[in-house]
Amino acid sequence: MGLIGRVTADREARIPLLVGSGEGTEREVDAVIDTGFNGVLGLSIRLIEELGLARVGRERMLLANGEFHFARIYRAFVTLEDSVYSARVVEAGEPLAGMGLLWEYELRIQCVDGGQVELERLS
Amino acid sequence: MSTEEPTLVGSKRRHLPEEKHMDRFRHPSRRCLDSLRLLDMTGIGREKHTPTNTGRFDQSPAPVGNAAPKVGLNMWTALFTRPGGPMSVQDLSDEEFARRGNAIFEERVRPTVDVDAEAHKFVAIDVETGKYEIDESEVTATDRLVDREPEAEGRIWLRRVGYEHAHRLGALSTPKA
Numbered sequence: 592m593g594l595i596g597r598v599t600a601d602r603e604a605r606i607p608l609l610v611g612s613g614e615g616t617e618r619e620v621d622a623v624i625d626t627g628f629n630g631v632l633g634l635s636i637r638l639i640e641e642l643g644l645a646r647v648g649r650e651r652m653l654l655a656n657g658e659f660h661f662a663r664i665y666r667a668f669v670t671l672e673d674s675v676y677s678a679r680v681v682e683a684g685e686p687l688a689g690m691g692l693l694w695e696y697e698l699r700i701q702c703v704d705g706g707q708v709e710l711e712r713l714s
Numbered sequence: 715m716s717t718e719e720p721t722l723v724g725s726k727r728r729h730l731p732e733e734k735h736m737d738r739f740r741h742p743s744r745r746c747l748d749s750l751r752l753l754d755m756t757g758i759g760r761e762k763h764t765p766t767n768t769g770r771f772d773q774s775p776a777p778v779g780n781a782a783p784k785v786g787l788n789m790w791t792a793l794f795t796r797p798g799g800p801m802s803v804q805d806l807s808d809e810e811f812a813r814r815g816n817a818i819f820e821e822r823v824r825p826t827v828d829v830d831a832e833a834h835k836f837v838a839i840d841v842e843t844g845k846y847e848i849d850e851s852e853v854t855a856t857d858r859l860v861d862r863e864p865e866a867e868g869r870i871w872l873r874r875v876g877y878e879h880a881h882r883l884g885a886l887s888t889p890k891a
Binding site: 625627628629630631633645646647648649650651652653654655659660661664666676677678679681683687689691 | 808809811812838851852853856857860867868869870871872873877878879880881882883884
């Protein structure tokens with residue numbers, strides 16, 4: 592059995608993630624699975640500051656409305672199924688788990704209120 | 715292709731927390747060095763290219779972007795010295811940071827890649843030195859550049875081979891009211 596999350600009444604599939612800076616600060620976040628985001632992880636600026644994530648650089652993102660948005664990129668460490676991964680984080684309004692994080696995993700979602708979200712590593 | 719042979723690996727790379735790189739931008743001498751490198755990148759102070767002046771920048775990479783007026787080091791230092799210390803690439807606007815990164819891409823990276831076949835690959839570019847790495851994974855590309863050049867952390871422009879934007883996002887989501 593892989594990582595378990597839940598579907599909310601807002602029709603969001605959420606999974607719990609442990610995100611750390613690599614220097615001791617860690618937070619458990621409830622991240623929305625966003626397959627429209629092809630990055631790894633999005634976090635709010637407030638959470639990025641709380642975690643003290645190191646800045647890696649900058650990038651330009653393409654939004655759904657066709658506009659471009661400059662974003663800072665940060666380094667974080669994400670725990671998924673007892674494995675720690677290096678991740679790149681971009682600024683977002685709330686925690687987002689993108690396709691980069693889900694890569695090489697199988698995702699199963701029961702699309703009902705309270706439905707189960709399962710994330711299992713592909714062998 | 716990249717300055718080194720690319721390694722095709724998955725998007726995730728396992729790291730131990732102790733592998734995290736230190737913030738290298740707070741040390742005064744480092745900031746000073748950054749400022750001097752920035753000077754060279756812009757082409758300002760290129761008196762070094764004249765036969766009578768073979769200064770410390772002789773071995774540095776070619777300048778990026780539009781030709782800049784030739785002014786001396788003192789002038790540059792005066793222009794970019796702020797109360798908080800010398801200016802570095804960290805102080806650049808997003809637009810200027812992107813312009814430099816994309817100029818380096820056009821000059822150094824594009825001639826070495828198959829833009830159509832490798833359009834999806836990430837390019838991590840140090841906007842100060844022009845060094846870069848290419849990989850299927852943004853994590854691997856940026857990590858490899860920082861492994862090779864630790865000072866690059868914080869001044870990396872990330873893009874794709876085929877696109878100036880690195881990622882797509884459904885929208886800039888907003889928290890619940």
